Amino acid sequence: MKITDTSDVWWKTAVVYCLDVETFMDWNDDGCGDFEGLAQRLDYLAELGVTCLWLMPFYPTADVDDGYDITDFYGVDPRLGTHGDLVEVVRTANDRGMRVIADLVVNHTSNKHPWFRSAESSIDSPYRDFYVWRSDPPPDTSSEVVFPDKENSIWQLSEKTGEWYLHRFYRQQPDLNVTDPKVRDEIAKAMGFWLELGLSGFRMDAVPFLLETSGTDRAEARRLPDPHEFLRQLRSFVGRRTGSGVLLGEVNLPHPQQAQFFGGENGNELTMLFDFLSMQYLYLSLARADAGPLAQALTARPKVSPDNQWATFVRNHDELTLDKLSDAEREAVFAAFGPDPSMQVYGRGLRRRLPPMLDGDPRRIRMVYSLLFSLPGTPVLFYGEEIGMGEDLDLEGRMAVRTPMQWTSGVNGGFSRAPKRRLRRPVVSGGYGPEHVNVADQRTDPDSLLSFMKLLIRRYRECPELGWGEFELLDQPHADVLAHQCRWEDGTMVAVHNLGAEPRSVPLTLDGCDSTHRLEDLLQDGSTPLSDKGKAELRLEGYGYRWLRVTSADSRRLV
Numbered sequence: 001m002k003i004t005d006t007s008d009v010w011w012k013t014a015v016v017y018c019l020d021v022e023t024f025m026d027w028n029d030d031g032c033g034d035f036e037g038l039a040q041r042l043d044y045l046a047e048l049g050v051t052c053l054w055l056m057p058f059y060p061t062a063d064v065d066d067g068y069d070i071t072d073f074y075g076v077d078p079r080l081g082t083h084g085d086l087v088e089v090v091r092t093a094n095d096r097g098m099r100v101i102a103d104l105v106v107n108h109t110s111n112k113h114p115w116f117r118s119a120e121s122s123i124d125s126p127y128r129d130f131y132v133w134r135s136d137p138p139p140d141t142s143s144e145v146v147f148p149d150k151e152n153s154i155w156q157l158s159e160k161t162g163e164w165y166l167h168r169f170y171r172q173q174p175d176l177n178v179t180d181p182k183v184r185d186e187i188a189k190a191m192g193f194w195l196e197l198g199l200s201g202f203r204m205d206a207v208p209f210l211l212e213t214s215g216t217d218r219a220e221a222r223r224l225p226d227p228h229e230f231l232r233q234l235r236s237f238v239g240r241r242t243g244s245g246v247l248l249g250e251v252n253l254p255h256p257q258q259a260q261f262f263g264g265e266n267g268n269e270l271t272m273l274f275d276f277l278s279m280q281y282l283y284l285s286l287a288r289a290d291a292g293p294l295a296q297a298l299t300a301r302p303k304v305s306p307d308n309q310w311a312t313f314v315r316n317h318d319e320l321t322l323d324k325l326s327d328a329e330r331e332a333v334f335a336a337f338g339p340d341p342s343m344q345v346y347g348r349g350l351r352r353r354l355p356p357m358l359d360g361d362p363r364r365i366r367m368v369y370s371l372l373f374s375l376p377g378t379p380v381l382f383y384g385e386e387i388g389m390g391e392d393l394d395l396e397g398r399m400a401v402r403t404p405m406q407w408t409s410g411v412n413g414g415f416s417r418a419p420k421r422r423l424r425r426p427v428v429s430g431g432y433g434p435e436h437v438n439v440a441d442q443r444t445d446p447d448s449l450l451s452f453m454k455l456l457i458r459r460y461r462e463c464p465e466l467g468w469g470e471f472e473l474l475d476q477p478h479a480d481v482l483a484h485q486c487r488w489e490d491g492t493m494v495a496v497h498n499l500g501a502e503p504r505s506v507p508l509t510l511d512g513c514d515s516t517h518r519l520e521d522l523l524q525d526g527s528t529p530l531s532d533k534g535k536a537e538l539r540l541e542g543y544g545y546r547w548l549r550v551t552s553a554d555s556r557r558l559v
């Protein structure tokens with residue numbers, strides 16, 4: 001691989017930023033964010049160093065699941081703007097060096113989608129087979145629902161025909177039947193439409209559920225086409241249409257299945273997968289001040305083909321799921337970061353943002369983001385993380401972390417000039433409210449979290465070994481320290497993070513290095529010589545962190 005490959009395979013070293021147009025910036029003062037508002041903030045995102053925007057669903061919706069219940073795959077929710085406004089955003093983002101991807105929610109439609117309205121009206125509807133039906137009463141499926149606070153079965157009786165339809169999520173989100181070739185064609189067509197308007201790919205929602213063939217018996221399932229073949233088709237379709245488009249998949253499954261969703265050694269299914277396991281073990285490591293669980297999750301990642309990538313993240317728009325931890329591990333994370341039942345949701349996760357979970361400790365917050373950006377993979381931020389926004393536990397469920405972006409210390413945090421009562425969602429109040437946490441103040445403060453995030457992003461972009469390289473844990477004696485290196489071509493980057501509150505002195509030995517090499521600090525001033533045997537001793541404050549580039553006298557890399 002050459003440095004010039006980073007432009008073709010741009011997503012391997014990208015910085016992805018997820019936002020919801022409706023809570024980002026309201027330009028027409030109706031209380032709801034819009035594309036015009038987003039357009040006004042593209043320069044801010046470019047300045048931050050973002051290279052790829054991920055737009056949460058902006059399609060017409062019945063709004064039962066915050067836009068994840070779509071009524072028209074080709075539309076734009078009129079509250080947010082028009083197709084024209086979207087195209088302007090995409091073009092302007094492209095000009096500022098950012099690509100745009102969007103949520104593709106095709107496991108299900110809204111029950112208000114015309115396909116479902118037709119499908120449920122009669123068993124002879126031409127759209128009947130777009131969904132999954134059963135005529136006999138379903139067994140108890142209460143353990144299979146995704147939202148146990150609202151649902152206790154994945155089957156819902158439809159009065160009109162007396163049959164049950166499958167829904168993995170809310171009952172208002174009937175699952176599409178992707179074993180039907182017509183449905184597959186419709187999905188590809190909708191993707192083609194948005195790609196034509198300039199999108200660079202999709203964040204694919206709920207992929208394992210999409211592929212699953214519930215409702216068909218085993219013998220029939222065997223006769224059906226291989227569901228993974230569908231993903232391969234979509235990947236090559238996106239490749240054909242765009243040359244470099246991506247599919248970033250939500251696949252929260254154990255490693256062996258994740259490997260399958262990448263397409264195994266061929267790497268020809270999902271381009272990228274969120275690393276849900278490392279995310280969960282990161283929190284366990286933080287809770288226990290023990291780098292072990294995270295280190296294990298990182299080393300256990302299946303090796304992926306050069307045509308794939310892991311997407312790393314600390315928080316997203318959903319609950320911080322801890323579903324892959326054991327009960328005792330989950331309890332440890334709950335106890336550390338969300339002991340009050342009001343902070344927990346679905347019995348498996350936390351509905352909080354990072355800074356309040358860490359009691360606002362700036363050293364710890366920075367250490368976590370430093371760690372995120374130093375891990376091998378492509379980092380994904382959720383809007384507001386860059387300024388350290390908090391949550392609003394008075395809002396329902398996952399909405400706690402989906403409050404309006406805080407731009408200024410002014411009215412409504414500068415998000416909107418509409419009367420407060422008309423805001424799509426209230427702005428956070430209290431210690432994390434806009435008087436204390438906002439973009440305008442942090443932009444001009446070199447010591448702010450925002451300035452720190454910009455530095456991390458700049459360094460991340462200067463270190464393609466993080467996206468491309470070989471990851472290796474470095475031996476050192478402290479349980480609360482994670483030391484690792486990423487090597488690619490002639491570049492080696494070392495990162496050391498102290499997850500504990502005690503200062504540490506970390507002895508490291510770097511293979512292949514000797515006294516002709518040095519370690520140059522990348523986040524602060526500093527330079528550490530290596531001994532004949534490649535040894536160095538690095539000092540870390542409590543919750544301290546360092547990024548270091550290995551250099552030698554003949555190295556041509558700029559430090």
Ligand code: GLC
Binds near residue numbers: 317
């Ligand atoms: C995904 C989304 C989540 C949504 C669900 C149903 O898990 O991340 O927000 O509710 O799919 O579409």
